[in-house]
Each structure stands twice: as structure tokens, then as C-alpha cells.
Amino acid sequence: DAGVTQSPTHLIKTRGQHVTLRCSPISGHKSVSWYQQVLGQGPQFIFQYYEKEERGRGNFPDRFSARQFPNYSSELNVNALLLGDSALYLCASSLNGNTEAFFGQGTRLTVV
Amino acid sequence: EDQVTQSPEALRLQEGESSSLNCSYTVSGLRGLFWYRQDPGKGPEFLFTLYSAGEEKEKERLKATLTKKESFLHITAPKPEDSATYLCAVHPTVTTDSWGKFQFGAGTQVVVTP
Numbered sequence: 001d002a003g004v005t006q007s008p009t010h011l012i013k014t015r016g017q018h019v020t021l022r023c024s025p026i027s028g029h030k031s032v033s034w035y036q037q038v039l040g041q042g043p044q045f046i047f048q049y050y051e052k053e054e055r056g057r058g059n060f061p062d063r064f065s066a067r068q069f070p071n072y073s074s075e076l077n078v079n080a081l082l083l084g085d086s087a088l089y090l091c092a093s094s095l096n097g098n099t100e101a102f103f104g105q106g107t108r109l110t111v112v
Numbered sequence: 113e114d115q116v117t118q119s120p121e122a123l124r125l126q127e128g129e130s131s132s133l134n135c136s137y138t139v140s141g142l143r144g145l146f147w148y149r150q151d152p153g154k155g156p157e158f159l160f161t162l163y164s165a166g167e168e169k170e171k172e173r174l175k176a177t178l179t180k181k182e183s184f185l186h187i188t189a190p191k192p193e194d195s196a197t198y199l200c201a202v203h204p205t206v207t208t209d210s211w212g213k214f215q216f217g218a219g220t221q222v223v224v225t226p
Binding site for chain 1: 116143144146148153154155156157158161199201203212213214215216217218219
């Protein structure tokens with residue numbers, strides 16, 4: 001069974017640029033969540049989408065946005081990148097957003 | 113505000129030396145508590161879900177327990193392949209503000225030496 005897949009696995013961007021990260025959930029899962037994890041810390045909640053609607057938002061600036069497509073895949077967009085946005089970005093899928101979540105391998109974003 | 117605190121931050125064990133990790137939480141209401149294992153540079157791997165005080169779950173050398181204020185992850189006779197960071201996360205009772213919002217602790221880094 002295919003798990004949660006994220007692309008790309010690694011990315012290097014320059015300050016001020018824009019980035020799009022992609023996620024495909026486990027087949028049958030209708031909810032996707034995005035998390036940011038910096039070294040030495042636990043994942044921090046950014047967004048959750050269920051049935052293509054935003055259902056939850058963490059304490060992140062408006063530079064962060066996301067959407068979910070009819071096939072339940074999702075994109076996370078970050079505008080005007082800052083050095084502090086360098087982190088591992090994790091996507092998690094779950095059946096309905098309130099059950100256990102299964103994570104992808106993450107996208108390592110480095111902003112220089 | 114919801115808070116999750118894990119202790120210790122790091123733990124070094126000899127192979128076969130059993131120990132416990134702690135996850136203390138403060139939430140207005142608990143829908144579920146989750147344990148994950150994370151290897152360096154990888155995404156967290158789901159281990160257990162606990163829903164109510166007194167509940168226990170086991171998987172190989174790992175056993176998770178839950179009380180009203182904390183959860184423990186017991187590692188029995190660990191092997192070097194159990195070396196990882198163990199994360200706990202709480203999911204508050206579902207409200208408009210808490211939907212899908214898992215609150216993670218910082219994790220306990222476990223190293224098991226042969």
C-alpha cells in the first residue's frame with residue numbers, strides 16, 4: 001500500500017522567493033494536515049484540510065497558504081521566504097482529521 | 113493554552129536496559145493521545161493511540177499507558193534499532209478551533225547502545 005508521498009524531498013530557495021510543496025494522502029483518506037518541524041522541536045501545526053475545505057489553521061503568517069484538490073492531494077505554498085522558514089515540512093493524512101495521522105517522509109526546505 | 117511536555121529530553125540506554133518516557137499534557141479536554149517514532153530526517157511513524165485514562169497499548173518492546181494528566185511509553189529490553197526520537201501528541205476535544213490540531217511535544221531522543 002502506498003503511504004503518504006511528498007515532493008520534492010529536498011529544496012533550496014533564496015530569500016524572498018516562493019515555494020510550493022506537494023502531498024498525496026493515503027488512498028481513502030480525505031484529510032490532509034501540514035506541519036513545520038525545526039531541528040530539535042516537535043512538529044508545529046500549520047493547516048488542516050478535510051473534504052477540500054480548511055478546517056484548522058495554526059499560528060503561522062499569511063505568507064503560508066494551502067489548498068486541497070478533488071483527489072484529496074494538497075499543496076502548501078509559502079511566499080516571500082525568510083531564512084527562518086528553513087525546516088522539515090511534513091504532510092499527514094487521516095481518515096477524517098480527528099483520527100490518527102500518518103506522515104510522509106517530509107520536504108527539507110533550506111532558505112539561503 | 114494546550115501544552116505537551118516530554119521528559120527526559122534525551123535518554124541513553126544499554127541494550128536490555130528497560131526505561132520509561134513521560135508525556136505530560138494540559139488540555140481542556142482530551143480526544144486522543146498519540147505516540148510516534150521519528151528517525152533522523154524522516155517523517156514520524158505512528159505507534160499508538162490512547163483515548164481514555166487506564167488504557168494501555170503494546171507493540172513488540174513498547175507499551176503505552178495513559179492517565180488523566182500524563183502518558184508513559186515503556187521500552188522493555190531495548191535493542192539498538194529502538195534508537196529514535198519518540199514524540200507524543202495530544203488532540204483536544206473537537207471544537208471549531210481545535211479541529212485536527214495535534215499539539216506535539218518536543219520529543220525524547222533515545223539512544224540504545226550494544
